[in-house]
Amino acid sequence: MRFDILTLFPEIFSGYLNQSLLKKAQDRGLVEVHLHNFRHWSWDRDRRVDDRPYGGGPGMVLRPEPVVECAEDVQAMHPQPGHLVLLTPQGQRLNQALVEQLAQHPRLILICGRYEGFDERVRLILRPQEISIGDYVLNGGEVAAMVIIDAVIRLVPGVLGDEDSSVQDSFSGPERWLEGPQYTRPREYRGYRVPDVLLSGDHEAIRRWRQEQSRIRTAQRRPELLQPPLDKDSQSGT
Numbered sequence: 001m002r003f004d005i006l007t008l009f010p011e012i013f014s015g016y017l018n019q020s021l022l023k024k025a026q027d028r029g030l031v032e033v034h035l036h037n038f039r040h041w042s043w044d045r046d047r048r049v050d051d052r053p054y055g056g057g058p059g060m061v062l063r064p065e066p067v068v069e070c071a072e073d074v075q076a077m078h079p080q081p082g083h084l085v086l087l088t089p090q091g092q093r094l095n096q097a098l099v100e101q102l103a104q105h106p107r108l109i110l111i112c113g114r115y116e117g118f119d120e121r122v123r124l125i126l127r128p129q130e131i132s133i134g135d136y137v138l139n140g141g142e143v144a145a146m147v148i149i150d151a152v153i154r155l156v157p158g159v160l161g162d163e164d165s166s167v168q169d170s171f172s173g174p175e176r177w178l179e180g181p182q183y184t185r186p187r188e189y190r191g192y193r194v195p196d197v198l199l200s201g202d203h204e205a206i207r208r209w210r211q212e213q214s215r216i217r218t219a220q221r222r223p224e225l226l227q228p229p230l231d232k233d234s235q236s237g238t
Contacts, residue, residue, distance in 0.1 A: 091130030112141030180213030
């Protein structure tokens with residue numbers, strides 16, 4: 001899978017790209033990550049990419065031409081069409097179901113904002129999918145891009161050592177419940193013991209226990225996840 005990241009600050013990614021599962025996935029040829037700096041597409045002699053907003057207001061706005069032309073040129077760099085994603089607080093909120101949709105694309109082009117955001121013509125011309133990682137504001141889209149990459153590569157075949165790991169994660173699987181408690185050695189620590197069922201060797205009993213613990217934890221912390229989704233007729237009131 002290929003990721004193209006469009007950003008004003010490619011240096012932010014240097015440590016992230018060279019650690020843990022992502023580094024191993026790149027070394028094995030399962031994942032590619034390419035960085036592109038908006039400034040290389042600036043029309044300005046000083047490579048400026050932002051300007052004051054028309055109509056007044058605080059801060060600066062990213063100009064349309066470096067962003068649009070960067071995205072168009074990056075799109076043309078590879079024969080596999082890239083799915084454009086604009087990282088913005090105004091976008092669709094990221095969840096595991098959306099991560100699974102993104103993982104179906106063999107190439108993602110992630111556009112990272114800065115300052116007060118993008119000139120509206122970036123959206124109108126590129127027509128990207130707009131995604132937010134939560135109801136808060138970051139200094140830029142780079143951290144959000146890392147979140148998307150981290151979540152998506154877990155679903156790329158071969159990246160995880162155990163392919164069942166992603167299925168058992170919170171928000172995954174058919175129920176999309178929270179993951180239940182996990183234990184490892186030692187068997188007892190400060191008065192807390194590993195549940196006997198996990199030491200029993202009875203795989204079916206362990207499976208049932210884990211499913212029940214997942215249901216209990218979900219009911220305690222995210223009860224809305226236990227509710228079945230409304231069908232279209234119910235949502236429309238018909």
